[in-house]
Amino acid sequence: MNIYDIAKLAGVSIATVSRVVNDSPKVSEKTKEKVRAVMAANDYIPNVFARGMSLNSMKTVGIICPSVSDHYMASAVSYLEKNLRNYGYDCILYCSGYEQEDKEISVQMILQKRIDALLLVGSCYAGDKEYGEDITYIKKASEEIPVFIMNGFISGENIYCMLTDDYQSVYDAASAMLASGRRQILFLSDSYSYSAMHKLQGYEDALKAAGIPVLGERKVYIKNEIHLVRDILLARRDLEFDGVIATDDGLAVGAVKYARAKRLSVPKDISIIGYNNSELSIGCEPELTSIDGRGDLLCKMTIDSLMEVLKGEDVEHRKYVRCRLEKRCTTDF
Amino acid sequence: MNIYDIAKLAGVSIATVSRVVNDSPKVSEKTKEKVRAVMAANDYIPNVFARGMSLNSMKTVGIICPSVSDHYMASAVSYLEKNLRNYGYDCILYCSGYEQEDKEISVQMILQKRIDALLLVGSCYAGDKEYGEDITYIKKASEEIPVFIMNGFISGENIYCMLTDDYQSVYDAASAMLASGRRQILFLSDSYSYSAMHKLQGYEDALKAAGIPVLGERKVYIKNEIHLVRDILLARRDLEFDGVIATDDGLAVGAVKYARAKRLSVPKDISIIGYNNSELSIGCEPELTSIDGRGDLLCKMTIDSLMEVLKGEDVEHRKYVRCRLEKRCTTDF
DNA sequence: TTGAAAGCGCTAACAC
DNA sequence: GTGTTAGCGCTTTCAA
Numbered sequence: 001m002n003i004y005d006i007a008k009l010a011g012v013s014i015a016t017v018s019r020v021v022n023d024s025p026k027v028s029e030k031t032k033e034k035v036r037a038v039m040a041a042n043d044y045i046p047n048v049f050a051r052g053m054s055l056n057s058m059k060t061v062g063i064i065c066p067s068v069s070d071h072y073m074a075s076a077v078s079y080l081e082k083n084l085r086n087y088g089y090d091c092i093l094y095c096s097g098y099e100q101e102d103k104e105i106s107v108q109m110i111l112q113k114r115i116d117a118l119l120l121v122g123s124c125y126a127g128d129k130e131y132g133e134d135i136t137y138i139k140k141a142s143e144e145i146p147v148f149i150m151n152g153f154i155s156g157e158n159i160y161c162m163l164t165d166d167y168q169s170v171y172d173a174a175s176a177m178l179a180s181g182r183r184q185i186l187f188l189s190d191s192y193s194y195s196a197m198h199k200l201q202g203y204e205d206a207l208k209a210a211g212i213p214v215l216g217e218r219k220v221y222i223k224n225e226i227h228l229v230r231d232i233l234l235a236r237r238d239l240e241f242d243g244v245i246a247t248d249d250g251l252a253v254g255a256v257k258y259a260r261a262k263r264l265s266v267p268k269d270i271s272i273i274g275y276n277n278s279e280l281s282i283g284c285e286p287e288l289t290s291i292d293g294r295g296d297l298l299c300k301m302t303i304d305s306l307m308e309v310l311k312g313e314d315v316e317h318r319k320y321v322r323c324r325l326e327k328r329c330t331t332d333f
Numbered sequence: 334m335n336i337y338d339i340a341k342l343a344g345v346s347i348a349t350v351s352r353v354v355n356d357s358p359k360v361s362e363k364t365k366e367k368v369r370a371v372m373a374a375n376d377y378i379p380n381v382f383a384r385g386m387s388l389n390s391m392k393t394v395g396i397i398c399p400s401v402s403d404h405y406m407a408s409a410v411s412y413l414e415k416n417l418r419n420y421g422y423d424c425i426l427y428c429s430g431y432e433q434e435d436k437e438i439s440v441q442m443i444l445q446k447r448i449d450a451l452l453l454v455g456s457c458y459a460g461d462k463e464y465g466e467d468i469t470y471i472k473k474a475s476e477e478i479p480v481f482i483m484n485g486f487i488s489g490e491n492i493y494c495m496l497t498d499d500y501q502s503v504y505d506a507a508s509a510m511l512a513s514g515r516r517q518i519l520f521l522s523d524s525y526s527y528s529a530m531h532k533l534q535g536y537e538d539a540l541k542a543a544g545i546p547v548l549g550e551r552k553v554y555i556k557n558e559i560h561l562v563r564d565i566l567l568a569r570r571d572l573e574f575d576g577v578i579a580t581d582d583g584l585a586v587g588a589v590k591y592a593r594a595k596r597l598s599v600p601k602d603i604s605i606i607g608y609n610n611s612e613l614s615i616g617c618e619p620e621l622t623s624i625d626g627r628g629d630l631l632c633k634m635t636i637d638s639l640m641e642v643l644k645g646e647d648v649e650h651r652k653y654v655r656c657r658l659e660k661r662c663t664t665d666f
Numbered sequence: 667t668t669g670a671a672a673g674c675g676c677t678a679a680c681a682c
Numbered sequence: 683g684t685g686t687t688a689g690c691g692c693t694t695t696c697a698a
Binding site: 346359361387 | 676
């Protein structure tokens with residue numbers, strides 16, 4: 001069943017059928033009804049390829065994230081997919097991993113699909129030149145289609161960045177922890193991403209503002225595995241700390257496990273703050289105070305901007321979402 | 334840059350360029366080299382639409398899952414996407430939600446994309462007629478393209494089901510719990526899916542085999558939210574139990590929280606087993622014994638079958654993966 | 667081994 | 683408001 005068959009059956013031209021399919025206003029209601037009836041009766045499905053060929057667009061958005069098995073990103077992808085579809089856009093998904101080369105290949109491949117826009121989920125795509133990562137592949141992509149980065153920043157004509165205010169939220173959290181009397185706060189991170197660097201900066205500035213020295217040994221980088229974090233902390237007998245700020249809940253729960261192993265009381269002996277407000281922060285014991293990066297809002301903002309850009313409207317190249325501290329039992333403020 | 338430009342620059346016909354792109358054997362190496370050089374020099378990218386139109390395939394697999402924010406499914410989608418791409422297939426993702434109508438719409442819409450195969454992730458798509466759900470929309474899809482169901486079963490010519498041995502794993506877990514002396518085991522579930530019904534059956538049969546009566550009140554259905562589960566269990570003062578088998582780790586952690594609130598010792602006073610072996614089972618305290626549904630194996634099996642079917646080979650319509658009990662601290666066997 | 671040319675099914679510019 | 687027709691960029695016969 002193609003457009004010619006429908007046209008013949010309905011006694012109109014293919015142009016009219018096409019117009020009906022696209023709900024053009026310059027077809028009479030009567031004709032529309034007639035054609036629609038024929039289409040329905042024959043289970044007619046317009047050929048997306050032919051359509052894409054004429055329009056040179058498939059109403060598809062490409063989404064790349066390092067891994068959708070990370071909960072934060074999974075939620076984001078889920079939300080994005082659902083809402084984009086509401087706007088009539090499909091999603092094609094690539095999980096690129098974290099390696100530079102793989103990220104480049106992913107972008108290159110997804111561009112071949114003639115997507116209408118590219119969505120980069122995760123701050124690992126914002127590896128700024130300062131941090132040694134090459135971002136020309138993203139710049140290049142932006143020459144063809146608009147690029148949206150969630151939680152990362154790259155400046156560019158056709159690049160739109162949706163940001164979480166990581167700096168401020170960690171600054172505030174660390175300040176509150178300091179105000180509650182902690183003096184030796186550990187910064188626990190598993191990444192050098194744009195986002196992680198801003199969190200670090202917030203941590204350092206809060207310490208400085210309180211007149212506390214920033215020690216290199218208190219900045220611990222480690223793989224995000226609960227038991228691994230616990231064991232590493234246990235092994236580092238030189239390390240003294242009465243507070244932990246982690247860039248992810250998994251890391252923070254590792255610290256909780258460490259406290260338990262050392263029979264430290266939480267939050268009395270040690271205060272702990274995680275990040276992302278995930279299920280893990282409710283599952284652990286005591287339950288974890290966590291910074292909520294408001295992924296939902298970030299997604300919403302992204303989709304709104306995306307639609308505006310696709311409509312040809314002018315959109316800010318950088319937008320922010322404020323985080324929120326979800327207070328639970330691992331802090332005493 | 335299209336095929337005509339390349340042809341002109343290379344001094345050959347478009348047919349030859351096309352053959353080179355598709356690595357046809359009937360082009361001389363010499364010509365191939367020449368054409369390839371021109372393509373490379375001009376960053377030539379074949380137009381996927383035109384290509385899809387001729388081939389009537391876009392080398393794309395449609396994946397539908399209820400929600401990719403569920404960790405189990407997210408891992409699956411991640412794995413599937415990565416491996417399908419290795420085989421040269423793209424993925425288009427739909428998150429359908431759990432409602433019958435939404436699932437039907439998702440399938441209908443994704444079929445319009447001319448996908449080469451449909452992958453249904455999650456046992457909620459197997460709602461058997463016995464359980465009241467209509468599956469004709471899946472049967473209908475299978476008339477057009479091969480359909481693969483992960484963790485669900487529907488019989489049909491063009492339907493391939495990859496199954497986890499949920500029945501046996503719960504049967505074994507419940508039997509072990511009974512052997513360790515428990516007599517009042519609670520079955521905690523959040524769904525009536527194909528998979529959940531099989532888990533239930535395993536639970537019931539294990540009890541029966543041990544001569545223990547199956548009580549309706551010991552089968553608790555509840556939304557998968559940790560605090561909610563805890564509170565409901567606390568509220569049900571009539572309910573007595575010394576063991577819990579849950580169809581998901583989230584539910585099981587709710588039971589752990591319940592035990593803590595009641596100052597019950599785990600596993601001494603109450604033994605708990607979760608499902609899916611997620612991060613949550615390591616994050617909670619004490620750490621949760623959990624049944625690992627081997628999602629990775631299931632995915633691998635699915636992709637292997639998919640490729641064989643697409644190649645036109647004969648493939649079994651039902652395949653099983655064995656689960657594994659990951660023993661941690663909430664059980665004493 | 668290569669080229670010419672006929673589609674594939676649709677959109678959109680143009681004509682009526 | 684409707685029809686005619688020229689592409690869109692590719693694959694694939696068919697001839698040479």
